[in-house]
Amino acid sequence: MSVTPASAESTPFEIAQAETPATSHETPADTHAAQPAGEVHTETGVAHGDEHATGVFPPFDQTTFASQLLWLAITFGLFYLLMSKVVIPRIGGILETRHDRIAQDLDEASRLKAEADAAIASYEQDLASARAKGNAIASTARDEAKAKADAERAKIEASLQDKIAGAEARIAEIKAKALADVGAIAEETTAALVEQLIGAKATKAEIASAVKTAAGE
Amino acid sequence: MANDPTHQFLVNKIVPIEIGGIDFSFTNASLFMVATVAAAAGFLYFTTGQRGLVPSRMQSVSEMSYEFIASMLREGAGSHGMKFFPLVFSLFMFVLTANLLGMVPYFFTVTSQIIVTFALAILVIGTVIVYGFYKHGFGFLKLFVPSGVPGALLPLVVSIEVISFLSRPISLSIRLFANMLAGHITLKVFAGFVTSLSALGALGVAGAILPLLMTVALTGLEFLVSFLQAYVFAVLTCMYLNDAVHPGGH
Numbered sequence: 001m002s003v004t005p006a007s008a009e010s011t012p013f014e015i016a017q018a019e020t021p022a023t024s025h026e027t028p029a030d031t032h033a034a035q036p037a038g039e040v041h042t043e044t045g046v047a048h049g050d051e052h053a054t055g056v057f058p059p060f061d062q063t064t065f066a067s068q069l070l071w072l073a074i075t076f077g078l079f080y081l082l083m084s085k086v087v088i089p090r091i092g093g094i095l096e097t098r099h100d101r102i103a104q105d106l107d108e109a110s111r112l113k114a115e116a117d118a119a120i121a122s123y124e125q126d127l128a129s130a131r132a133k134g135n136a137i138a139s140t141a142r143d144e145a146k147a148k149a150d151a152e153r154a155k156i157e158a159s160l161q162d163k164i165a166g167a168e169a170r171i172a173e174i175k176a177k178a179l180a181d182v183g184a185i186a187e188e189t190t191a192a193l194v195e196q197l198i199g200a201k202a203t204k205a206e207i208a209s210a211v212k213t214a215a216g217e
Numbered sequence: 218m219a220n221d222p223t224h225q226f227l228v229n230k231i232v233p234i235e236i237g238g239i240d241f242s243f244t245n246a247s248l249f250m251v252a253t254v255a256a257a258a259g260f261l262y263f264t265t266g267q268r269g270l271v272p273s274r275m276q277s278v279s280e281m282s283y284e285f286i287a288s289m290l291r292e293g294a295g296s297h298g299m300k301f302f303p304l305v306f307s308l309f310m311f312v313l314t315a316n317l318l319g320m321v322p323y324f325f326t327v328t329s330q331i332i333v334t335f336a337l338a339i340l341v342i343g344t345v346i347v348y349g350f351y352k353h354g355f356g357f358l359k360l361f362v363p364s365g366v367p368g369a370l371l372p373l374v375v376s377i378e379v380i381s382f383l384s385r386p387i388s389l390s391i392r393l394f395a396n397m398l399a400g401h402i403t404l405k406v407f408a409g410f411v412t413s414l415s416a417l418g419a420l421g422v423a424g425a426i427l428p429l430l431m432t433v434a435l436t437g438l439e440f441l442v443s444f445l446q447a448y449v450f451a452v453l454t455c456m457y458l459n460d461a462v463h464p465g466g467h
């Protein structure tokens with residue numbers, strides 16, 4: 001094994017080993033084919049079995065192939081079984097559970113959001129209906145007030161009309177009375193005028209007829 | 218200690234077993250296959266034990282690797298390819314864990330053995346062939362006949378397709394094997410420079426600083442390569458499985 005030109009540094013150690021009767025490999029020419037199988041080295045501090053040191057590059061040493069293939073089949077087969085029967089279903093289950101849980105939480109969140117939206121919508125609706133009701137109340141009140149004011153005004157106007165009519169009647173009455181008095185005054189004035197002018201008294205009947213004639217009868 | 222950079226790839230018997238004249242010994246390679254399986258399966262099993270709805274850090278690492286491979290496979294081979302998820306996931310986790318375990322000093326790198334990577338590649342291609350013929354019968358052979366190719370060119374194109382198909386297990390296995398092997402050898406060589414130079418006295422110690430820095434940088438690079446090669450292996454597996462699921466090519 002370690003007998004290649006590159007191993008010059010280990011020469012003292014190898015010489016020490018070479019002193020043990022079982023090993024005889026410090027001459028490079030002496031290939032290890034001569035080495036008895038099952039020989040035990042303590043070179044690396046570990047007891048080895050046969051080292052297959054047939055002089056070939058170790059990875060190409062065909063004598064180890066059968067054993068490697070067998071143990072690879074055993075270990076990799078076991079590993080495959082463990083993975084496919086235990087580990088993969090387990091990790092898959094964990095991921096599945098998490099995925100479900102996240103989906104569930106998202107569903108819950110969207111449900112809550114829908115609820116909140118519904119609450120907002122109903123609130124908006126309430127607000128709108130309250131506003132409409134308020135408007136209706138306000139307009140009713142306005143209409144009522146207007147009607148009341150109109151009625152009041154009509155009433156006042158009517159009473160004013162009454163008063164005007166009354167006043168006009170009285171004016172007419174007073175006017176008639178005044179006009180009636182005009183005749184008497186005219187007669188008196190005529191009597192006085194006649195007396196002054198002719199110095200004789202006219203009879204009342206004469207004066208009355210004269211006034212009437214003068215008044216445009 | 219041996220400075221031979223290939224020493225780390227030696228397969229040593231721990232429990233000699235021989236059946237029918239063939240050597241089936243439990244070796245250090247076998248030991249690290251067991252360790253790989255134990256580490257990967259143990260990690261995935263125990264970190265997901267809580268089944269937390271809100272994952273712990275380690276649990277999310279397991280979940281991320283699951284979802285990483287799941288999306289890779291879904292993109293690569295479509296939803297019909299998801300039946301291969303356990304295979305791709307196992308391959309990725311096995312290769313990744315083996316690569317990373319190999320980064321620990323004195324640990325054996327399982328994936329630095331061509332026979333191991335080749336066996337995994339054959340497993341992939343075997344699955345493709347068996348499932349392809351099982352699912353599509355001879356229709357699977359349409360894989361080698363791209364549509365829209367003029368008749369005169371068809372023999373040439375088909376032979377190219379066949380060769381490329383046959384080279385897949387080789388490229389798949391050698392890519393992983395060579396990367397791991399070369400990386401570990403390079404690391405060992407540079408680390409070897411450090412020890413051999415520092416043995417030369419004060420000047421040597423000063424000179425050893427450069428390879429030491431290289432070793433540190435290469436270690437970082439190798440961790441990247443460990444992940445990258447596992448990823449590449451898994452991505453190519455997905456692509457090849459896509460041929461088994463959709464041999465018409467789309």
